[in-house]
Amino acid sequence: MRVDVVTIFPEVFDQVLSSSMLGIARGKGLLEFCAHDLRDWAIPGVHRQVDDAPYGGGPGMVMRPEPFRAAVRAVSALDAREPVVVLMTPQGVPLTQRLVERLATSERMLLLCGRYEGVDERVRGLADIEVSIGDYVLSGGELPAMVLIDAVARLLPGVLGGEDSTAEESFSWGLLEYPHYTRPASFEGEDVPEVLLSGDHARIRRWRREQAIRRTARSRPDLLLGADLTLDERAIADDERSRATSRDKEGL
Numbered sequence: 091m092r093v094d095v096v097t098i099f100p101e102v103f104d105q106v107l108s109s110s111m112l113g114i115a116r117g118k119g120l121l122e123f124c125a126h127d128l129r130d131w132a133i134p135g136v137h138r139q140v141d142d143a144p145y146g147g148g149p150g151m152v153m154r155p156e157p158f159r160a161a162v163r164a165v166s167a168l169d170a171r172e173p174v175v176v177l178m179t180p181q182g183v184p185l186t187q188r189l190v191e192r193l194a195t196s197e198r199m200l201l202l203c204g205r206y207e208g209v210d211e212r213v214r215g216l217a218d219i220e221v222s223i224g225d226y227v228l229s230g231g232e233l234p235a236m237v238l239i240d241a242v243a244r245l246l247p248g249v250l251g252g253e254d255s256t257a258e259e260s261f262s263w264g265l266l267e268y269p270h271y272t273r274p275a276s277f278e279g280e281d282v283p284e285v286l287l288s289g290d291h292a293r294i295r296r297w298r299r300e301q302a303i304r305r306t307a308r309s310r311p312d313l314l315l316g317a318d319l320t321l322d323e324r325a326i327a328d329d330e331r332s333r334a335t336s337r338d339k340e341g342l
């Protein structure tokens with residue numbers, strides 16, 4: 091996959107994208123990445139301006155549409171593949187694993203990062219999709235773009251076992267992960283659950299599934315609406331919810 095980013099801070103990507111998994115993916119040629127400076131397409135003048143005051147008044151600055159328009163044209167033309175153009179914004183659709191999986195099947199992405207109070211409304215027309223990484227306001231689109239690249243890159247075939255995870259993931263789809271343990275078997279009085287040392291793989295599988303359901307019921311009950319649970323598993327989830335309710339009543 092090829093990923094291009096348009097930003098006024100291209101240098102912040104280089105460090106993150108050369109480290110760890112992303113660096114290895116690039117080294118293997120599975121991920122091509124290029125960050126472009128939006129100011130290369132700034133309004134001509136000494137200040138290389140990319141922003142201006144908002145029409146209608148109000149605080150802060152808004153990013154002008156012309157540099158983004160010119161950048162999308164020029165960067166798109168650097169490769170024959172047609173990119174999926176993604177605008178990072180708090181007003182976008184939420185980034186979910188399902189959306190990450192869909193984006194991972196594309197050959198090319200072009201990510202647009204704003205700053206200041208955001209972008210002129212006409213920049214939205216350049217994008218195929220607007221994506222938010224969560225309901226909090228960051229100072230620009232660069233961190234969201236890095237989050238998106240990381241989430242997509244680890245799914246690319248050959249990157250980090252980007253294929254063989256399917257069996258385990260379908261087992262727990264829509265649930266939080268079960269608890270993991272490694273050595274030592276006993277740590278400051280906390281022991282690894284006996285079941286994991288038993289060698290009884292059917293029992294381990296049942297225990298992990300139950301733990302995943304209980305965790306999800308505790309921290310993310312909203313996810314249970316979309317999860318495929320048996321009647322017995324629904325009962326486990328309800329049990330965990332009633333424990334939460336009695337904790338609440340006791341003020342804990």
Ligand code: JFE
Pocket residue numbers: 178179180203204205206207208209221222223224225226227228229230231232234
């Ligand atoms: C930009 C900003 C004031 C935004 C209400 C460009 N998930 C997510 N959180 N924050 C962003 C994305 C994000 C993305 C792009 C951005 C924030 N800002 C800052 C300032 C109001 C804003 O929108 C500018």
